[in-house]
Amino acid sequence: MQHFRYGLALSLLSVAAHAASMPNPDADNGGLTLPSGFRGLIVADDLMAGRGTGNAGDALRFLAVTPEGAVYAKTSRGGILALRDADGDGRFEQKQEFGSGGGTGIAVHDGWLYHSTDSAVYRYKLEPGQLVPTGEPQLIVSGLPNEFSHTSKAFAFDSQGRLLVETGSPHNVYSDGDRQLGAKGKDPTEYLKTHGGFWRFDPEKQNQKQSDGFHFSTGHRHSLAIAWQPVAKEFFMVMMGRDGLNTVAPDYYDTLDNAERVAEEMHRLKEGVNLGWPFTYWDPYKKARMINPEFGGDGRKRAEVGKYDEPLIAFPAHWAPLQMQFYTGTQFPERYRGGAFVAFHGSWNRAPLPQDGFNVCFVPFDAKGAPLGSYEVFAANAGPQRFRMGGVAVGPDGSLYISETDRGRIWRIMYVGEQAGTAAPAATVAAGAVKPAPASANAGGRQLYEQLCASCHMPDGSGAGAQQPPLAGSKVVSGNPEQLIAVVLHGPAEVLPPDRPKYGNVMPSFAVLGNQQVADLLSYVREVFGNRGTPVTPANVEAIRQQR
Template sequence: MLTTTPTRSVSTLLSLITLLALTQCQPKLPPGDPGNGGLYLPDHFEAVVVVDSLPARARQLAVNTNGDIYVKSRFSKKDARNVALRDTNNDGKADVIEEFGSYEPERSYGTAMRVHNGYLYLSSELTVYRYKLTPGKLTPQDSIEAVVIDDHEHGMHEHIAKPICFDNKGNIYVPYGAPSNSCQEMNRTPRVPGIDPCPQLELHGGVWKFDANKINQTQKDGVKFATGIRSVVAMDWNSEDENLYLVMHGRDDLLRLWPNLYSPWQSAVLPSEEFMKVKEGDDYGWPYCYYDQMQEKKVLAPEYGGDGKITGRCDQFQKPLMGFPGHWAPNDLLFYKGKQFPERYTHGAFVAFHGSTNRAPYPQSGYIIAYIPFENNKPTGAWEVFADGFAVVDPVVDVSDATYRPMGLAEGPDGSLYISDTEKGKIWRVMYKGDINNFGTAELAAMEKRKSASNIRNPDPVKDNLNKGEAVGGQKTFELYCATCHQKNGKGASGRFPSLVNTEWVLGDKKRLIGIVLNGMEGNIEVNGENFVNAMPQHSFLSDEDVAKVLTYVRESFGNKASAVETAEVTAVRKKTATK
């Protein structure tokens, strides 16, 4: 026994030394804010608000190896397209905030921000840029370079976001989104068939691969990597299995375009936002098919003869790994590589859902950070709610009711997760403060209960219908054809769809207003001091009486007080347009 005592003492001492060393190596994390800055998180996670608001708000963000944060502004001045933030006293709060970035954006907002190989890569809707970062300097000192330039004519083009990601062989991946909703002969027009084959797939509706180290490339310099992909904002490269992953925005307007085939409830929850593992040469089937997450299969789109059940040609296309509910707006994807979080989070993917705009007459949904657990490079099962509470209100009737909308995700050098918000420009830093070796289902129980909130669960077809009575006249037309974008309260969605409240576009010249409804509109316009570039499709399929009623409803609702629009006025504008 006397001979074993020293051995035990040495063993105990070594254990203490090892524990001390591990403790000293752990990054010193700042305290979380009371109430985690308003977020609901799994047990033992904390959040600190890095910055409560940025004047130009925020879209995507990136974190450098020294902890500096770079944010792509949502709205910005000519010489301040981006924001850099630094925490100099390690309290988790940004105390140095500097704007930078003098270049002309072709469209109003940015769609990417990444730090890669000493460069800060970012994008407008049409160009991928990069700055060389200087060690020790917060903002870039060198001039900006264009890496990939989208030189197409865009006009009514709808999906021109330029998210980016990098593989480990020097390539950068850039989507060229579909220029329409479903490749119809007349875009977003009820009961109009799709073009077959869809010519838009030649140069759009897919992901292209480029050399990450070359500048001034256009699409012809890249290689089409995959096709049949409608619209992408959330995209990342998984270095564990060396594959590209993305979450696709599903198509819209099932009810508005095909009211004979789809109920309001079906149109609210379908089609899926598709989580895809994308390999070179894959075809995911847009515009011919969409994924129904409840049937767990791809079905033929109504523009190509589908009725929501027929599979048809869709069995020849790739299926997604997982289908999220419809219209949640997946706007960032991040595979976690850090060691701060428990092992459960070290192989899977976080998804930022910006939140729906077009689920009326049901509550808007999404507005969360979801997590997809992985094992052996495959999802293990259902997705989880990792962070909720952004919307603040429940239910979200119109998108403008949501206080915050999560947009960007980034991992810090210490393994913290950063989340940006578009509505106020708020940024959270999420940290784990518990025992990483003792984390399981008990710590997730509260988040599992969050799935009962109206912004997460599937709505009940009857109980969750927010239309208490059957709308008639102009209101009925508005809720079917207009509220999808402009929202039921007429306030629109900031940055995407203009407000109809107290604006000269509504209250002013009636002929101009009628012309917009009949003929559609494209190009950059300013509404109540905010610029918009989204195209509005024509609604010439409406009768003169219906146009008059819906415009009268708009001019007399939402606090607006303007004279009615008469059927004869619509007829006169239609005739004048037809003779041109």
């Protein structure tokens, strides 16, 4: 007992000494709720101020930290932000931007800073004490597919230093009429030779093409959260699930099915694995791999047992996993060591349920490097604001850095001990609920809107941030009806000016709808959401249809 008390006293003294050496946290943890014993402070803020919003604007993406504690933050449209705390107060007063090309992925590996644009991977040589590299970047891989969505290129290194790079699919599901009513799946055999998987490259070899890489895995939709587990000596990743079940097949799926029945899937990423896209999705309630409606699914048909890997963990639908990092430090308590932190960007299409998933989750792993099969929310929004998490990285002292994409905030999360009176302040996580679709005498138009449009533009027409435009108060909606009809029949990319504000998701054509359906739908959206446009008639729709 005496030895136990002595050991406990030493442990508490160690925690106290460690806490004393840390910078003072923010009183409100920088707007986050954290587990007891953890505190947070904002080390950089407003990094995206003045850089625009929406698909044409900029956003903060993934993070990397050097052994000396410098932080590198990737921006989606610009360069790399180099950040350093030079005066020791815990906040980054030094900030320099270098490079260009935008993108998402970034990592420090073997004395080099690797980063990815949407079509290539580069690296800069890092010199000790030097914040911004002075040499020119080396081109490692170029010519990777870069199409209209899911263009971000995530990458990671294995224990042999080999480079694994993902090429996602620009499609929701590979089909004729992607995301559209009645869409039919296409044979993806040739397509999957260059999309929807990971490719392995030599990180020391310059000027490689995709064809020079080894095709490591297939059957992915899009997978940005990937990291190497050093004990298991395996890659783990989280794949983003599909959207629009009810839009494609409303006879079999409703809005709640779309909101809840497609998991974000954590897998052990083994060489040669096939994860089932575009044929299947994982239903977290049935705990089964289901056939997509584009390939004949009806909400009941299941994939052949054993044909595709089952997820190790099924995260809730539409949370949008971004960067993942295994905890390799010793600052946090023992249970966190070897586990995975996953940054979730948050949903935009869980209507009519509240939007959710704006957090960083922790996945505990056992001593052999295997996940225990559970997860917990580690860092979440406190109060009504909605921070969209993007990156996670472990610092040399074991602190966890988290980035927020839209505003450009970076937090440092520290463990200061259970006895320090540091429990996170009580707060309610923002629900993010939206109002239901407005009532109208145009019942057919409202029904079509709820079926086809509400999952993207929200039931109340408020849109989804940088992902989908609002319809409430929209000049396009309440303006020229001929232009609006053409947008629905042909898609906005073919109709609206090229310099229009752009968003993360691309609206497809809905030419499959009949003239009366288009008229009802557009008359409804021109009546509600504060719009005051005149009704649209089937004859108006037919006239625009006949112009092509």
